[in-house]
Amino acid sequence: MRHDKAVMVIELARRLAASAEGLTLDEMAREMDVGRRTAERMRDAVLMLFPAAEEVSDPPNKRWRIRGGLSAFEQAPTTGELVELSKAAQGLRASGEQARATALEGLERKIKAAMRSTTLNRLAPDLEALVRAETIAIQAGPRPSADEAVLSGIRNAILAGRPLDFTYSRPGAEARRRSVAPCGLMFGRANYLVAADRETAKIQTFRLDRMSAVEPGDGVASPPQEFDLAVFANRSFGIYQDQVEDVVLRVDAAGAGEARGWRWHPTQVLEDQADGGVVVRFTASGMRELAWHLFTWGDQVTIVAPERLRQVMAEELAAAQRAMARR
Structure with a gap:
């Protein structure tokens, strides 16, 4: 097997180990950007090389996954991957996203802590040199902020399918108490909650830095069944939503x-x-x-x-x- 094919087989194994429900052949082909016959051969190679790989029945489909994860050898990150992770955290912190930067920095520490000392020692000099040699150019614009408590409150409400109550303050207007069904979050030049008003069902956006006293409301509140956050975000040139x-x-x-x-x-x-x-x-x-x-x-x-x-x-x-x- 040629080197590039071996790399693709290991990459497929990583994807099977990262999926709780497993992947179908069509999903393997799509994720690896190959034809179905090639995906079949790659799956067979994974089944031969990784004894923990298993077939999962999901009528009318079959899925495959690797339970228990992979060893440190198959999961060792590259210098480039660690640099990009470090840069992403650096960019978030430089733009005022302290909570999100802290989350990425914590992930970076966990990855390094799980690596073998010999591997980490080998990568460290190149990693340090590249981190020092690259930086993030900060553009002028609104300084986004995502308070950890606000983010946590929104995410918990989304996962629990509960309404979200908060006080919203806009310049030149009196602060109002709002109750919404959270639909998702949009991060960009400013950070927004996308939510459906519980009274009118209208989809609206709320800047996170203008939200305070965030807490879960009573009852159940889910996004409209037909709502798609990606479609909603792609309607606009930026963040503001008006006539298309x-x-x-x-x-x-x-x-x-x-x-x-x-x-x-x-x-x-x-x-x-x-x-x-x-x-x-x-x-x-x-x-x-x-x-x-x-x-x-x-x-x-x-x-x-x-x-x-x-x-x-x-x-x-x-x-x-x-x-x-x-x-």
């Missing part, structure tokens, strides 16, 4: 190269133009956040549609001009 629009932007030839490498939106379609420019199409809400982003492109981007985006852009430009005129 068909967006068409034209980037001139000077900015086309950067535009082609830019992730505008999950629904994006790029069309090359004869003059070297590119047209970007996607469907999203959040026109104000999109307008803010378009300022960074200067005169390289022309708004083709929708008209509301042009209006929002003009309003933001006028507000900036008024601020510049003040002395």
Whole structure:
């Protein structure tokens, strides 16, 4: 068996050991990005090399898993994996996410504590050198915060299927006590709880740094059955949710190269133009956040549609001009 095939077999074994219910052949093929016949051969190799691997009946499917985990030899992390974990924790801490950074740092310590001393000693010099040689560039923007008590309260309510009660404070408005059915969390430039109002069932977002006195409510409260957090998040260009629009932007030839490498939106379609420019199409809400982003492109981007985006852009430009005129 060639080296790359051996690596793939060990990777499949790790995935089978990491899955409590096991994986079907189709799931193995999808996760390993191979055909079904190749997945069958890899499964057979895992069954031969790992005696703890077992077949689990799950009509109409069959699943396979490895109970009891793998040995330290098969699970030893690479220098690159440890560096990325350390950088992720560093980035969270630098951006103000103390609770989430602490969780990753704790995971890093547990991984190192489980490693053989010889392996850790071998990786340590390279790991230290790379951690010192790489850093996180912090961009200007809202400083997200995720208080550990708030995060814990939200996650416990989600797992228990219970409502969540909290006091919500917004600038210029009186603080209100809210009771919601938590649907999930969105982390980004600011961190948000996504929840359904228990009275209106409307899906809303709440900034975590504006929530206080978080506690579980009485009774049962689950997200709407048809709700999908990923779909909800992908509707917007950023965080704010409003009317969904068909967006068409034209980037001139000077900015086309950067535009082609830019992730505008999950629904994006790029069309090359004869003059070297590119047209970007996607469907999203959040026109104000999109307008803010378009300022960074200067005169390289022309708004083709929708008209509301042009209006929002003009309003933001006028507000900036008024601020510049003040002395």
